[in-house]
Amino acid sequence: MLTTLATFLALASCVKASPAPSSSNSHGNGNGKAAPPRVVNSVELNGRTYVNKGLVGFGLIPSDFRESTGDTLGGIGSALDLKYGTFKASKGKFSGTFIVAPDRGFNVDATIDYQARTHEIDFTLVPYYDTANLTFAAAQKTLSLKYKKTTLAWDRNNVKTSGLSPIAVRPHQLGYPFKALADPEMPIASTALPHLSIDAEGIVHLQDGSHWLSDEYGPYIYRFSADGHLIQTIQPPNAFLPRDAQGNLNFTSDETLATGRVGNQGFENLSLDRKNNILYAMLQSATLQDGGDTKTTSRYTRLVAYDVSHPTIVRPKLVGEWVVPLPLSSKNKTQASSEIHFVSPGVFLALARDGNGRGSDDDDSKYKQADLFTTVGATDIHGTKFDDPAHPVSAGGVLDPSIKPATYVPFVNYVDTVELARFGLHNDSPNDETLVNAKWESFAIASVNEKDYPDDYFLFTASDNDFISTHGVSLGVPFDAGLDVDNQFMVFRVTLPGSSKEHFGQ
Numbered sequence: 001m002l003t004t005l006a007t008f009l010a011l012a013s014c015v016k017a018s019p020a021p022s023s024s025n026s027h028g029n030g031n032g033k034a035a036p037p038r039v040v041n042s043v044e045l046n047g048r049t050y051v052n053k054g055l056v057g058f059g060l061i062p063s064d065f066r067e068s069t070g071d072t073l074g075g076i077g078s079a080l081d082l083k084y085g086t087f088k089a090s091k092g093k094f095s096g097t098f099i100v101a102p103d104r105g106f107n108v109d110a111t112i113d114y115q116a117r118t119h120e121i122d123f124t125l126v127p128y129y130d131t132a133n134l135t136f137a138a139a140q141k142t143l144s145l146k147y148k149k150t151t152l153a154w155d156r157n158n159v160k161t162s163g164l165s166p167i168a169v170r171p172h173q174l175g176y177p178f179k180a181l182a183d184p185e186m187p188i189a190s191t192a193l194p195h196l197s198i199d200a201e202g203i204v205h206l207q208d209g210s211h212w213l214s215d216e217y218g219p220y221i222y223r224f225s226a227d228g229h230l231i232q233t234i235q236p237p238n239a240f241l242p243r244d245a246q247g248n249l250n251f252t253s254d255e256t257l258a259t260g261r262v263g264n265q266g267f268e269n270l271s272l273d274r275k276n277n278i279l280y281a282m283l284q285s286a287t288l289q290d291g292g293d294t295k296t297t298s299r300y301t302r303l304v305a306y307d308v309s310h311p312t313i314v315r316p317k318l319v320g321e322w323v324v325p326l327p328l329s330s331k332n333k334t335q336a337s338s339e340i341h342f343v344s345p346g347v348f349l350a351l352a353r354d355g356n357g358r359g360s361d362d363d364d365s366k367y368k369q370a371d372l373f374t375t376v377g378a379t380d381i382h383g384t385k386f387d388d389p390a391h392p393v394s395a396g397g398v399l400d401p402s403i404k405p406a407t408y409v410p411f412v413n414y415v416d417t418v419e420l421a422r423f424g425l426h427n428d429s430p431n432d433e434t435l436v437n438a439k440w441e442s443f444a445i446a447s448v449n450e451k452d453y454p455d456d457y458f459l460f461t462a463s464d465n466d467f468i469s470t471h472g473v474s475l476g477v478p479f480d481a482g483l484d485v486d487n488q489f490m491v492f493r494v495t496l497p498g499s500s501k502e503h504f505g506q
Contacts, residue, residue, distance in 0.1 A: 037053045037054075037453070037456070037493060038053055038129060038131075039051055039053055040052045040412075040416065041411075043372065043410070043411055045374055046346070046374050046376055049495075049497065050411060050494065050496060050497065051494065052412045052492065052494055053493040053494060053495065054419055054492065054493060055422060055490060055491070055492055056125075056127040056128055056129060056458070056491050056492065057125050057126075057143040057491030058139045058140060058142055058143055058488070058489065058490050058491070059123070059140050059144060059488075059489045060486040060487055060488050060489065061076075061121070061145050061486065062484075062486055062487075063468060063470075063472075063485050063486045063487070064469045064470070064471040064472065064484065066473060068150045069117075069150055069152070070473060070476060071105075071475065072106070072469055072472040073119065074106065074465050074466065074469065074472070074487065075104075075466060075467055076101075076102050076119060076121075076462060077100070077437075077440065077441050077462035077464040077487065077488075077489075078100075078101060078102055078103040078200060078201050079100060079101035079102075079203035079213070079214075079441075079442055080099070080442035080443065080444050080462045081099050081100075081203050081204055081444055082096055082097070082098065082446060083120065083205050084205050084206060084207045084505055087506060089449040092126070092127075093124060094124070094127075094449075095122070095124045096122075096123060097121065097148065098120070098121040098122075098123060098462075099118055099205045100118065100119050100120075100121060100203070100442075100462065101118045101119075101203045101213060102119075102464075102467075103216075103464065104116075104198070105467065105474060105475070106466070106467035106472060106474040107163065108466070108481065111163055111164045111165045111253070112164065112474065113162050113164055113189070113475070114162070114163035114475065115153065115160045115161050115162065115163075116152070116153035116163070116198040116200055117152045117228070118150070118151050118203070118211065118228070119148075119149070119151075120147075120150075121145055123143060123144060123145050123146070123489075124143070124144045125142065125143050125458065126142050127142065127458070127491070127493065128142045128422070130422075131422065132422075133421050133423075134422060134424055135424050136423075136424030136425070136433070137424070138424070139422075139424045139425070142491075143491055145489065152228050153213075153224055153228045153230070154228050154229045154230065155196040155230055156196075156230060158229075159194075159195055159196075160195055161195055161196045161197070162189040162198070163197065163199065164189040164195075165189075165217075165252050165253045166187035166188055166189055166190075166217055166252060167189070167252055168188045168189070168190050168194070169186070169188065169249050169250075169251065170183075170185065170186040170187075170188045170194060170196075171185060172184045172185050172186075177315060178315075179315075180311065180312055180314055180315045181231065181232045181312060183233050184220075184233055184235040186233070187217045187218060196230070197251070198213070198215050198217065198222070199215050199216040199217050199253070199264075199266070200213050200214070200215055201214055201216055201267060201269075201270070201338075201441070202269055202270025202271075202281070202339065202442075204270055204271065204279065208226070209225070209226030210224060210231060211223070211224055212272070212279060212308075214266075214268070214269070214281050215267060216261070216263075216265070216266030216267065216268065216284075217266065218233075218235070218266060218267070219236060219240055219267035219281075220233055220234060220236070220267070221234040221236075221270065221281055223311065231312070232311060232312070234279075236281070236304055236318075238387060239259070239260070239287060239302075239387050239391075240260055240261055240283070240304075241260045241261075241389075242257050242260035242261055242263075243258055243260050244258055245257075256288075256293065258289075259288050259289045259389035260389065261283055261288075261292075262284075262285065262286075262287070262292040262298070265283060265284040265285045265292065265336065266283060266284065267281045267283065268282070268283070268284035269281060269282035269283075269284070269337055269340040271340050271342040271443075273342045273503055274502070274503055274504060274505040275503045276345075277308050277309040278305050278306065278307060278308070278319065278320075278342075279305070279308045280303060280304070280305050280340060280348070281303070281306075282302065282337060282350075283301045283302050284301070284336045284337055284338065285299070285326065285337070286301050286302075286394060287389070287392075289389045289390075290302075290392045290393050290394045290395070290397075291392075291396055291397035295333040296333055296334070296397065297394075297397025298326075298334045298336070298397065299325055299326045299328060299334040299397065300324070300326075300393060301326055301337065302321060302322070303320075303324050303375070303406070304318060304320065305318070305320035305321070306318055307319045318382050318383070320375075320380055320382055321380060321381050321386075322375045322379070322405070322406055323379070323381065323393050323403055323405040324375075324405060324408065325406065326352055327369075327408065329366065329367060330366070335352040335353060335354060335367050336352065336353075337350045337351060338351045338352070338439070338440065338442070339351040339441055339442050339443050339461075340443075341443040341445055342503065343372070343496050343498070343499050343503075344498035344499050344503065346374050347498065348372070348374075348375075349371070349372060349443060349459070350370070350371045350372070350373055350408070351368075351369070351370055351371075351440060351441065351442070352367065352369055352371055353367060353368040353439075354367050355438055356438055357435060357436050357439075358431065358433075358435040358437045358485050358488075359437055359438045359466060359483070359485040360438040360439075363427075363428050363429050363430075364428040365415045365427050365428075365438070366415075369410055369414060370411055370412040370414070370459060370461065370494075371408060371409060371410050372408070372409050372411045373406045375406045376407075377404065378404050378405055378407070379402070379403045379404045379405075381393065381403065386400075412459070412492055412494065414436065415427040433486065436488070437464075437465060437485060437486075437488045439463055439464040439466065440461055440464075440490075441462070442461060442462045442464075443460065444459075444461075445457050445458065445496075445499075446458045446460070446504070447501050447504070453495070455497045455498075456493060456495050456496075457494055457495075457496050457499065457504075458491050458492070459491065459492040459493070460490075460491050461489070461492070462487070462488070462489045462490075463489070465485040465486065465488070466485065468481040468482075468485040469481055469483075469485070470484050
């Protein structure tokens with residue numbers, strides 16, 4: 001049965017299941033003493049101990065839920081952030097609003113003319129810390145989600161954006177790169193449909209209501225106003241730009257080119273150090289010249305940093321660039337990164353994973369993790385020869401000996417059997433609604449607000465369900481994808497020493 005906004009909310013209010021955890025299962029918000037939270041595992045990095053205190057929340061939005069345009073609400077785990085200033089704590093309960101951005105619509109057979117957009121989703125978190133296993137229905141009460149509204153994204157001159165794989169290039173605007181808001185060469189759907197093509201994968205919401213949005217096609221970083229209009233574009237160094245064998249820009253995701261980002265492996269990762277106004281973006285895996293053409297040689301990806309202190313006055317300046325070694329599978333294949341989050345100066349979370357789980361052909365996930373890496377002591381290569389694609393950092397997957405990469409350590413395991421069972425979830429067969437989703441692609445962080453644990457934070461994470469639904473609607477046309485993959489969200493509690501609310505805008 002199709003789930004509309006009204007029916008979804010009505011059904012949610014009528015569910016009869018074992019109760020969601022009461023405030024006694026939480027650890028308060030600094031108003032009293034309580035038993036210390038559980039410890040699942042800990043890791044050391046830069047002389048500090050980071051602690052995973054387990055899964056504490058789970059929620060979902062059904063796969064057939066429709067947003068205000070009439071389309072299926074899907075792909076929302078592609079990009080996630082907390083709407084600035086909305087996170088609140090009260091008596092063991094936490095509430096706020098997520099800003100989410102889907103990627104490029106339901107595109108199983110081919111890319112479609114899907115207008116980029118953001119959604120707002122209100123949430124209430126009642127963290128669950130007990131060891132007893134909840135039912136799947138009861139687990140969903142730990143993180144309640146309520147769709148609020150949708151804002152469409154617009155190109156220059158109020159032209160719709162598109163999700164089509166770009167096969168044409170719009171010339172740069174007059175004044176680029178000297179004028180802060182002038183556009184570089186832009187990926188457009190075609191000469192016949194000269195709309196900016198966006199495959200959104202990362203989002204950072206700002207205090208003035210605008211947001212940064214990273215995309216895979218460019219790979220570019222865009223800034224949009226609160227009402228969805230393009231403000232400006234950040235173009236990365238030449239080594240990142242997709243070029244053919246003749247050196248021409250070619251933003252398509254459907255062909256293997258000569259240098260630059262690999263198709264569908266662009267700026268999947270985006271995060272902001274709000275205290276210092278440094279914006280970070282990372283490729284999902286290595287560039288073509290750095291070994292990105294095969295999974296066994298694509299582990300050395302690149303992280304860039306931009307000073308966005310006064311972006312409308314001074315074009316954001318590249319201030320850092322590092323090589324990050326992604327984890328490898330037992331078959332020596334790269335576990336690509338789907339999201340990063342700034343933790344403290346030089347320290348980041350990274351969401352590395354395989355593609356297995358609900359919505360894929362293989363139910364058994366071997367690696368889905370929120371890991372840690374540090375650039376402290378790593379070689380900063382920005383402004384060097386390595387920004388020229390003729391000088392790869394890791395030709396054939398072998399790191400240049402002059403470069404010291406970031407240090408990377410495993411941290412939070414999404415497919416921990418015990419932790420999943422506490423919320424009625426599982427990894428591997430059977431392939432049912434309680435199977436953890438395949439594609440987890442985003443982070444948001446908020447303080448637990450406990451005076452006894454000042455370094456503890458909630459790590460929110462969301463999955464991209466690829467719009468898979470048996471009762472879907474795309475561009476106003478019904479579709480049946482043959483399976484229902486709900487929009488799953490999880491919340492972990494973690495200790496992040498060296499972090500501060502100021503870095504997260506809280």
